[in-house]
Amino acid sequence: MKRTVLFFILLFQINGFAQATHHNIMIGLSSEFSLLSCGYEYTYRSATKDNITHAFGLQVGYNEEFRLNLSFFGEKPKITPLKQYVTINGHYSMNFGKSRSKLELGIGAGGIGEAFGIYPLIGYRLIPLNKYRISFRITANYPILLSNTPKILFLPIGINLGFSF
16 A cells, blocks of 8 residues: 555656656557557656656556467367456656657566566657647567466567547
């Protein structure tokens, strides 16, 4: 409980030092452990450097077990249901550029099933200059799983479309 209160205090303090802030609601395709995801992101422009924007994000997503059926002849394969996973992940990134078009570099961490991993982020982002606009993000990331690797398909490219407010 104390950590949660401290987190929100720090978040509001960061907001006080920022020049321009945006809150984003995002929908993602093949993004950070997930085939489909939905999330929240908080972005703010650095008060000391005009060309840097910081972003904190949290996503909840869906993925399922990946299995190939390679029996072309002979016996029929056993069909068992695929395992389905809920994914939870977060990221921090720094975005470089003076216009709304930015280069994104960051790091993320998340969990899928019983597995937990981290991943580096590199990408391209369009951050709207005004609120109530569409935001866009395309990232390349490949998770480095630290425990219990699940049998899922990791796609290294992710696309997020969002709305800022």
